[in-house]
Amino acid sequence: QVTLRESGPALVKPTQTLTLTCTFSGFSLNTAGVSVTWIRQPPGKALEWLAFIDWDDDKYYTASLRNRLTISHDTSKRQVVLTMTNLDPLDTATYYCARSPFSGSRCFDFWGQGALVTVSS
Amino acid sequence: SYDLTQPPSRSVSPGQTVDITCSGLQLGDRYVCWYQQKPGQSPLLVIYQNSKRASGIPERFSGSNFGNTATLTISGTQALDEADYYCQAWDATTEHVVFGGGTKLTVL
Numbered sequence: 001q002v003t004l005r006e007s008g009p010a011l012v013k014p015t016q017t018l019t020l021t022c023t024f025s026g027f028s029l030n031t032a033g034v035s036v037t038w039i040r041q042p043p044g045k046a047l048e049w050l051a052f053i054d055w056d057d058d059k060y061y062t063a064s065l066r067n068r069l070t071i072s073h074d075t076s077k078r079q080v081v082l083t084m085t086n087l088d089p090l091d092t093a094t095y096y097c098a099r100s101p102f103s104g105s106r107c108f109d110f111w112g113q114g115a116l117v118t119v120s121s
Numbered sequence: 122s123y124d125l126t127q128p129p130s131r132s133v134s135p136g137q138t139v140d141i142t143c144s145g146l147q148l149g150d151r152y153v154c155w156y157q158q159k160p161g162q163s164p165l166l167v168i169y170q171n172s173k174r175a176s177g178i179p180e181r182f183s184g185s186n187f188g189n190t191a192t193l194t195i196s197g198t199q200a201l202d203e204a205d206y207y208c209q210a211w212d213a214t215t216e217h218v219v220f221g222g223g224t225k226l227t228v229l
Contacts, residue, residue, distance in 0.1 A: 037218065047156075047164065047207055049218035060216050063122065096163060106211035106218055107154035107169035109176075114163055 002026035004036075004097050006115035012087050013121050020115060022080040022097030029055055029073055029080070035100045036080040037108060038071065040093040048093075053080060054103065087119045123212040125221035132227040133198045141224045143191040143208030151210045153191040155184055158205045158223075167206075168193060195226075203228040 008020040022036060029036060037052035051061045051071040061069050070083045080097060094116045098108035126144045133139035143153065153171050156164035166175040168184035171191065181196045191210075195202055208221040 039220075046223045047158075047209075047220045049220060052218070060218075062217060063215070098164075105152035105154065105170050107152070107166060107209070108156075108164075109166050109169070111163040111165075 002099060002110045004099060004110055004112040006095060006097050006112045008095070008115050008117065010116060010118060012117060012119050014087055014089060014119060016087050018082075018084045018087055018091070018117060020082045020084075020095055020097075020117075022082070022112060024078050024080070024097075024099065027099060027101075029053075029078075030075065031055055033101065033103045035103060035106070036073070037098050037100060037106075038080075038082045039096045039098060039108075040091075041096070041114075042090075042093040045093075050095075051082060052100070052106075089119045091117070092119045093117060123210075123215060123217065123219050125208055125210060125219050127206075127208060127221040127224045129222070130225045130227065132229055133195070134229055135200060136197055138194065138196045139198055139226065141193040141195075141206050141208075141226065143193075143221050144189055145191075145210065145219075146189060148189050148191055148210060149187045151186075151212065153184070153186045154209045155182075155191075155193045156207045156209065157202075158207065159203075164207065198228055200228050202226065 004024045038050040094114040098111040155168040158164045171186040172184045
């Protein structure tokens with residue numbers, strides 16, 4: 001059974017760094033073709049892709065946030081971690097992690113429940 | 122950057138068929154996925170690789186992708202299909218995942 005669960009702070013102050021953890025089970029990120037991604041959704045707005053990490057440790061970032069994002073994988077803990085620096089109130093959103101089982105299409109078949117992060121002083 | 126365009130809203134009567142479109146340059150050359158999202162819930166994969174239904178998705182959902190337009194078709198629409206629908210593609214040139222702006226489907 002594939003599951004993903006996001007965890008992290010619910011409230012972050014502007015200019016601080018956000019660290020989000022995606023803990024997954026039911027699959028291995030060492031399997032060829034598999035990747036884990038981070039996607040966010042501001043309240044009432046559309047989905048926005050942020051970053052993903054492949055089974056071979058290749059990493060991809062959205063261009064607009066490339067300088068602020070870092071994605072990493074802890075194999076032993078079955079976790080994918082996303083850090084975002086210099087937070088702004090516009091970064092207030094629900095942050096999701098999701099799995100893609102096939103690198104050719106990058107469709108996300110399992111999602112976490114999401115973690116709402118509010119950026120406010 | 123590569124952009125995907127969806128109509129902001131669509132409405133349909135119960136039992137009727139509705140198409141939700143997603144437009145992008147040479148979109149037919151890419152794989153398209155469709156997601157359904159209901160209020161307060163995570164997105165749910167409905168269609169992958171243009172036309173394949175995800176596990177557990179009813180047969181009334183179908184997808185196609187030709188030229189510059191991908192289409193999600195819901196036949197015999199039910200009240201429980203009321204949701205936001207997002208298309209998504211992978212742009213191998215820029216190595217970016219791209220989402221459409223979403224379409225709010227209302228079942229009247």
